[in-house]
Amino acid sequence: xxxxxxxxxxxxxxxxxxxxxxxxxxxxxxxxxxxxxxxxxxxxxxxxxxxxxxxxxxxxxxxxxxxxxxxxxxxxxxxxxxxxxxxxxxxxxxxxxxxxxxxxxxxxxxx
Amino acid sequence: xxxxxxxxxxxxxxxxxxxxxxxxxxxxxxxxxxxxxxxxxxxxxxxxxxxxxxxxxxxxxxxxxxxxxxxxxxxxxxxxxxxxxxxxxxxxxxxxxxxxxxxxxxxx
Numbered sequence: 001x002x003x004x005x006x007x008x009x010x011x012x013x014x015x016x017x018x019x020x021x022x023x024x025x026x027x028x029x030x031x032x033x034x035x036x037x038x039x040x041x042x043x044x045x046x047x048x049x050x051x052x053x054x055x056x057x058x059x060x061x062x063x064x065x066x067x068x069x070x071x072x073x074x075x076x077x078x079x080x081x082x083x084x085x086x087x088x089x090x091x092x093x094x095x096x097x098x099x100x101x102x103x104x105x106x107x108x109x110x111x
Numbered sequence: 112x113x114x115x116x117x118x119x120x121x122x123x124x125x126x127x128x129x130x131x132x133x134x135x136x137x138x139x140x141x142x143x144x145x146x147x148x149x150x151x152x153x154x155x156x157x158x159x160x161x162x163x164x165x166x167x168x169x170x171x172x173x174x175x176x177x178x179x180x181x182x183x184x185x186x187x188x189x190x191x192x193x194x195x196x197x198x199x200x201x202x203x204x205x206x207x208x209x210x211x212x213x214x215x216x217x218x219x
Contacts, residue, residue, distance in 0.1 A: 033207060042198050042209035043155065056206060091154060098143070098202070102154035 002026070004103035006092050012109045013082045021077045021106045025094030032075050033100065034067055035091040043091055049075060082110045114138060115201050117210035124189055125218050131185045132213045134199030142203035144182045146173055149196045149212065158184075158197070189217045 005024045013019050025032050031050055035043035036059075045059040051072035060067070064083075069075040079086055087110045093100040117134045124130045136144075144161040159166055161173040161182045172185040186193055194217045199210035 031205065035209075040211075042211040044209070045207055048205060048207075050205075098160075099157050100155075100207070102156070104154050 004092060004094055004101050006090075006103035006106050008106060009104060010107050010109075012111065014111055015084060016081050017110075018078065018080045019082055019108065021079075021090050021092075021108070023075045023077070023092030023094075023103060025073065025075070025092070026096075026101055027073075029094035029096045029101075030072075031095045032069060033093045033095070034075070034077050035093065036061075037089045037091055037105070039088075046077070046090075079108075082108075084110050086110050114208045115199055115210040117197075117199050117213045119211055119213060121214040121216050123216045123218055126189060126191055128189055129185065129187045130189055130215065131183060132197065132215075133181045133183045134210050134213075135181045136199075136201055137180070138203070140203055142201055144175055145200040145202065146171075146182075146184050147198040147200055147209075149198055151196075155198055155209075186215075191217050191219060193217050 007022045033048050034046040036046055037043045047057040047060055047067045048055050049069045052069050064080045066078045089105040089107050091105045092103045115136050146158040147155040148158045149155040159168050159173050161175045163175045166173045170187045174183045196212040196214050198212045201208045
């Protein structure tokens with residue numbers, strides 16, 4: 001496809017469960033970003049990759065959050081021991097020359 | 112002051128009217144700005160970049176005022192389809208900061 005894709009689109013997890021969210025960026029895009037968007041809020045920056053290098057992870061809220069992009073393309077955001085406050089939409093964006101293109105997001109609900 | 116601040120609204124505006132909203136920012140370091148639009152339960156999409164010289168795209172005009180540290184978005188002849196949340200975005204060294212967004216409702 002031409003755009004950024006994310007899977008799953010919806011995820012319901014029990015508190016304490018580990019989850020993995022996948023992002024397929026636009027082919028050839030060097031930069032990849034993860035955001036967390038709570039209801040009624042703007043997206044909050046989590047982490048940023050340039051190719052396979054994670055250049056900024058200052059937005060990750062805790063050490064339960066981990067992101068990787070081992071081959072510089074697909075990225076996975078992993079959340080360990082999920083908590084209710086992790087419930088949000090997780091957006092992935094890839095960019096080339098400044099403009100960011102967002103995926104549809106993964107809506108995570110932690111019960 | 113937060114890094115990027117916006118009035119959350121909502122702005123309820125009759126169709127055909129002109130509406131404008133601002134976004135203020137802290138930190139005067141060199142950076143670029145954008146307006147994104149986000150429809151309910153959809154992902155954000157780039158509306159336009161913001162330049163000091165002003166940027167116009169059809170009914171939309173964006174402006175950056177570095178002295179007063181704000182950016183603005185003006186929508187003329189508003190349409191029902193303009194109803195959305197408008198997000199102010201700052202990019203500094205690839206550190207992207209979003210505002211919380213301004214909700215706009217265009218009323219028939």
